[in-house]
Amino acid sequence: xxxxxxxxxxxxxxxxxxxxxxxxxxxxxxxxxxxxxxxxxxxxxxxxxxxxxxxxxxxxxxxxxxxxxxxxxxxxxxxxxxxxxxxxxxxxxxxxxxxxxxxxxxxxxxxxxxxxxxxxxxxxxxxxxxxxxxxxxxxxxxxxxxxxxxxxxxxxxxxxxxxxxxxxxxxxxxxxxxxxxxxxxxxxxxxxxxxxxxxxxxxxxxxxxxxxxxxxxxxxxxxxxxxxxxxxxxxxxxxxxxxxxxxxxxxxxxxxxxxxxxxxxxxxxxxxxxxxxxxxxxxxxxxxxxxxxxxxxxxxxxxxxxxxxxxxxxxxx
Amino acid sequence: xxxxxxxxxxxxxxxxxxxxxxxxxxxxxxxxxxxxxxxxxxxxxxxxxxxxxxxxxxxxxxxxxxxxxxxxxxxxxxxxxxxxxxxxxxxxxxxxxxxxxxxxxxxxxxxxxxxxxxxxxxxxxxxxxxxxxxxxxxxxxxxxxxxxxxxxxxxxxxxxxxxxxxxxxxxxxxxxxxxxxxxxxxxxxxxxxxxxxxxxxxxxxxxxxxxxxxxxxxxxxxxxxxxxxxxxxxxxxxxxxxxxxxxxxxxxxxxxxxxxxxxxxxxxxxxxxxxxxxxxxxxxxxxxxxxxxxxxxxxxxxxxxxxxxxxxxxxxxxxxxxxxxxxxxxxxxxxxxxxxxxxxxxxxxxxxxxxxxxxxxxxxxxxxxxxxxxxxxxxxxxxxxxxxxxxxxxxxxxxxxxxxxxxxxxxxxxxxxxxxxxxxxxxxxxxxxxxxxxxxxxxxx
Numbered sequence: 001x002x003x004x005x006x007x008x009x010x011x012x013x014x015x016x017x018x019x020x021x022x023x024x025x026x027x028x029x030x031x032x033x034x035x036x037x038x039x040x041x042x043x044x045x046x047x048x049x050x051x052x053x054x055x056x057x058x059x060x061x062x063x064x065x066x067x068x069x070x071x072x073x074x075x076x077x078x079x080x081x082x083x084x085x086x087x088x089x090x091x092x093x094x095x096x097x098x099x100x101x102x103x104x105x106x107x108x109x110x111x112x113x114x115x116x117x118x119x120x121x122x123x124x125x126x127x128x129x130x131x132x133x134x135x136x137x138x139x140x141x142x143x144x145x146x147x148x149x150x151x152x153x154x155x156x157x158x159x160x161x162x163x164x165x166x167x168x169x170x171x172x173x174x175x176x177x178x179x180x181x182x183x184x185x186x187x188x189x190x191x192x193x194x195x196x197x198x199x200x201x202x203x204x205x206x207x208x209x210x211x212x213x214x215x216x217x218x219x220x221x222x223x224x225x226x227x228x229x230x231x232x233x234x235x236x237x238x239x240x241x242x243x244x245x246x247x248x249x250x251x252x253x254x255x256x257x258x259x260x261x262x263x264x265x266x267x268x269x270x271x272x273x274x275x276x277x278x279x280x281x282x283x284x285x286x287x288x289x290x291x292x293x294x295x296x297x298x299x300x301x302x303x304x305x306x307x308x309x310x311x312x313x314x315x316x317x
Numbered sequence: 318x319x320x321x322x323x324x325x326x327x328x329x330x331x332x333x334x335x336x337x338x339x340x341x342x343x344x345x346x347x348x349x350x351x352x353x354x355x356x357x358x359x360x361x362x363x364x365x366x367x368x369x370x371x372x373x374x375x376x377x378x379x380x381x382x383x384x385x386x387x388x389x390x391x392x393x394x395x396x397x398x399x400x401x402x403x404x405x406x407x408x409x410x411x412x413x414x415x416x417x418x419x420x421x422x423x424x425x426x427x428x429x430x431x432x433x434x435x436x437x438x439x440x441x442x443x444x445x446x447x448x449x450x451x452x453x454x455x456x457x458x459x460x461x462x463x464x465x466x467x468x469x470x471x472x473x474x475x476x477x478x479x480x481x482x483x484x485x486x487x488x489x490x491x492x493x494x495x496x497x498x499x500x501x502x503x504x505x506x507x508x509x510x511x512x513x514x515x516x517x518x519x520x521x522x523x524x525x526x527x528x529x530x531x532x533x534x535x536x537x538x539x540x541x542x543x544x545x546x547x548x549x550x551x552x553x554x555x556x557x558x559x560x561x562x563x564x565x566x567x568x569x570x571x572x573x574x575x576x577x578x579x580x581x582x583x584x585x586x587x588x589x590x591x592x593x594x595x596x597x598x599x600x601x602x603x604x605x606x607x608x609x610x611x612x613x614x615x616x617x618x619x620x621x622x623x624x625x626x627x628x629x630x631x632x633x634x635x636x637x638x639x640x641x642x643x644x645x646x647x648x649x650x651x652x653x654x655x656x657x658x659x660x661x662x663x664x665x666x667x668x669x670x671x672x673x674x675x676x677x678x679x680x681x682x683x684x685x686x687x688x689x690x691x692x693x694x695x696x697x698x699x700x701x702x703x704x705x706x707x708x709x710x711x712x713x714x715x716x717x718x719x720x721x722x723x724x725x726x727x728x729x730x731x732x733x734x735x736x737x738x739x740x741x742x743x744x745x746x747x748x749x750x751x752x753x754x755x756x757x758x759x760x761x762x
Contacts, residue, residue: 087646107648108533109602128650129532168532196526226518 001293003115003122006131007172014293015176019141021289022282025065029285038292039068042099047089047114048125049075049105054256054280055125055135059102062287071096086110087117094118100291103127121294129165135255136169138286140177142278143213146251151178154210157199158239159217159263160189160228166255167217171197184208185217185239188228205238205245215253216241216264232262242268251275320478321419321450321694322443323409326749328356329705335364336378336709340385340699341683351383353705356748361701376743378709382678385697386418386706386744390508390586390688391483391562391634392659394420394451397439398427403639403726409448411637411659411725413752416708416741418697419450419689420637420659424461425484431456431467433475440476449746452478452692454508457496461485466495470503478692479506483562484609486512486544490551497557506692508560509548511569512610516540521650523611527596533650536611542568549576552583560691561585563636565610567620574629584691586634587621589662590731593669594618598731604645604652605731608638625684626676632687635662639727656731661718663710664737672738705745711757714740 001014028036044063048056056072063070073093084092086105093101098120103111108130115122126132143150155174161167161183174181175198182200183190195201208214223229241252242265252264252274260266269276331353338349338361348364352373360367369375394408403411412420424430430439436455443451455477459465461484469480480496487493487509496507517536522528524535545561549572552559561573564587576583590608595615598606606612624630638655645652663685670676689696697706719733744752 085643085647087643105648107650108531110648112602113646113648128648131532162529163532165532168530191529193524193526193529196530 003111004133004290004294005111005115005122005124007133007136007169007176010133010176012176015137015140015173018137018286018289018293019144021292022141022285025285025288028065035065035067037067039063039066039099039295042066042068042295043071043097044068044100044102044291045071045073045093045096045098045120046125047073047093047101047103049103049110050126052104052126054283055104058280058283059125059287061284062291065284066288066291068099068291071098086113090114090117094120099295123290123294126165129163130168132165132169134283134287134290135166136173137290138279138282139170139215139253139255140173141282141286142253142275143251145278145282146275147212149178150174153179153212154182155179155213155215156182156184156208156211157215157217158184158205158208158241160219160223161185161194161217162189162191163220163223164217168197170215171199175199182211186229186235189223208245209247211250213251213253214241214246218255218257219259219263236262239263240265243271246273248273253279256280320476321452322440322476323447323450323747324443324445326751328748329353329745329750330355330373331745331750332367332369332373332375333378333383333707333709334367334375336381336383338383338699339679339682341679342696342698343700345699346679351699351707353745353748356705358699358701358703358705361699376709380711380713381742382710382712383699384416384682384708384710385686385699386708386746387416387663387685388689388694388697389417389420389635389637389659389662390560390632390692392420392422392637393425393639393655394422395639396426396442397435401641401726405443405446405451406448407724407726408637408639408659409446409451410752411657411723412449413744413746414724414741415659415661416663416710416744417449417659418706418708418744418746418751419452419694421452421454421478421688421692423481423483424454424456425482429456429461430454431459431461433468433471436472436475436477448751449744452694454479454481454483456480457482457487457507458492463488463492466492466499469496469499469505473503473505477505479508481508481510481562483508483510486510486514488514490547493548494551494555497552497555497559500557506558506560508562510562511541511544511548513540513544516543520611521607522599523596523613525596525614527599531600531602533599536609538566538568538613538617541566541610542572545569545572546575549573549579549581549583552576553579553581556582558582563588563591563610563634564621564624564630565591565613566617570620570624570629584632585630586632586688587625587630588634588636589658589665590656591621592618592625593665594731599649602649604647604649605656605729605733607649607652607654608636608656608731609654622670622675626680631684631691633662633666633684634688635659637725639725640729641727645729655729657723657725657727657729660723660725661730661732661737663741664716664739665732665735667712667739668737705748707745708741709743710739710741712739714738716740
């Protein structure tokens with residue numbers, strides 16, 4: 001794999017390959033020295049045009065654990081604020097010879113453009129409301145750790161699906177791994193056209209008891225000023241995930257950051273059925289695996305396709 | 318006062334020999350010799366029967382087609398203010414290369430053409446630079462702000478062909494009504510870009526399955542159709558003359574039919590990209606497919622084709638909207654709306670609709686020239702004593718769009734890279750030769 005732009009570009013085998021590499025790195029994370037030398041001398045640039053805490057910090061940590069040099073470029077305080085175009089910024093940064101550019105952009109398709117302008121491998125860390133493939137991969141990773149397999153698993157994604165890149169990526173990834181996916185929420189935020197993604201569309205939580213996993217999405221305050229919702233109070237009354245609506249056997253996920261008491265209740269977040277902290281933890285190892293995967297796609301690509309975990313391993317000793 | 322303007326050039330002296338002449342309005346559909354003297358069609362005779370006299374260039378048209386040249390009621394020439402995208406020179410070169418003899422320029426320039434003095438300046442420039450004749454629309458509202466009417470009567474006196482806030486809708490029904498009342502005094506077509514801003518919001522493409530999958534904000538088809546329904550009623554009530562620009566949706570065609578059935582004097586245009594492409598093209602996130610109104614669904618496309626074929630939609634307009642490379646080399650959501658179209662309209666529609674048998678060649682030529690009458694201009698025709706407004710086309714030639722560049726200053730063509738059939742070889746506008754295809758010019762010399 002040369003770049004990671006969208007879950008759409010991956011088949012099930014590729015997803016499994018990345019996840020088994022992630023499992024390998026999870027073992028490393030349990031050791032006293034958490035670093036591997038795989039990326040020594042390599043340069044990873046994090047180019048972030050949107051605020052981000054966990055995605056940016058986990059990409060940074062992932063690169064550092066691989067012993068790469070990391071350069072963080074954020075929109076505020078950089079030439080981006082002075083009106084430089086994406087193209088010119090990428091050309092400039094490419095002159096530093098990066099091996100990987102990790103980009104987050106408010107615009108759908110920006111990572112694909114960047115891939116056409118640089119020799120570096122490009123990883124999409126979220127583009128507009130389009131895709132957030134590493135989030136979906138880490139969510140699949142967490143579920144596989146817990147359930148073994150997603151085959152036949154019933155997963156509900158609840159909330160502002162319309163404006164969610166996480167939802168789009170997760171629907172595609174969960175379906176690729178054999179799950180049955182339902183998106184649910186008010187009609188203004190869950191249009192029926194979403195069925196084109198291959199999922200079921202529901203506007204009430206009446207049947208949420210059928211779900212094995214319930215994935216809550218963050219509800220942005222600005223949706224009210226745009227008339228998508230009359231009030232957060234009413235939204236919470238109809239769609240909040242809490243222990244009254246969910247049974248104890250149902251697993252709960254959330255990409256963060258959480259609005260406690262809005263899309264999900266505090267007690268559910270802190271309950272044993274919540275996988276939220278596991279998601280954060282998985283973020284580092286899955287992103288390590290993605291970085292190794294895209295670099296193996298450019299430099300040490302093995303025709304057999306099974307090379308990646310191996311290519312990192314021999315250097316461990 | 319004439320309402321079309323171009324730079325003066327010597328009148329053509331040409332004998333076009335043995336070209337297949339097709340003029341849908343005169344039932345002419347066979348090989349003929351056409352003699353142009355002093356810019357006027359002097360004689361139309363049996364193929365091979367005319368001899369050239371001295372000073373008359375002979376052009377071998379055997380195997381080629383000769384049509385009345387096309388008229389485009391909707392282009393953006395970007396002058397004044399955005400000459401890095403296009404100007405009167407390059408825009409009219411593009412028109413000539415596409416077989417057009419007359420085009421109508423929109424007033425959403427910088428500054429907006431909302432004052433007689435600005436219009437006079439623009440007309441003066443056209444008289445120096447334009448290769449084909451250009452008519453200029455003036456704004457309905459000052460600054461396109463939708464609040465205050467322009468000095469419509471004075472703008473008409475200064476040469477405005479009609480009025481439009483194109484690029485933006487006239488959101489206020491009250492303001493549109495006043496404009497239509499004023500139209501009784503000053504005349505001039507009122508052309509409307511129909512869009513309800515509260516429905517399109519921050520949309521960047523058609524709202525549907527593709528926008529849902531890509532996570533792009535959608536512009537629903539009702540954004541256009543509801544406004545056509547509203548303005549059809551207002552036009553009918555005032556007895557005004559209204560032209561609906563760039564229809565994109567089935568619901569809009571239905572609203573047009575209803576308005577007409579109630580007696581409103583309404584006409585409509587459709588653009589080649591809406592006839593040939595759908596929202597599926599946007600999956601690539603290629604900014605050349607970002608336009609307003611957006612590319613819609615296959616069902617909408619079918620309705621537009623049917624409406625063009627049966628004459629419900631009278632004419633084709635390119636909505637030629639040039640943007641510079643830098644402006645379009647950005648993510649889809651950040652890109653400006655618009656595609657160029659003048660150089661590709663006939664070839665794209667011939668390839669996409671005529672060759673598969675969806676539309677007859679005569680119908681296409683009729684729809685590419687019908688914009689003239691709708692805007693109170695003389696319709697180009699292949700007839701003796703008519704001014705020579707002609708285009709010679711090789712229907713057998715094929716070319717890859719953009720492979721040898723564009724006459725337009727901009728390259729944001731939604732058909733770029735496509736292999737198209739038919740090539741314009743020669744265009745005469747207002748009795749003057751305004752375009753020769755390079756290789757053809759050499760072989761003809």
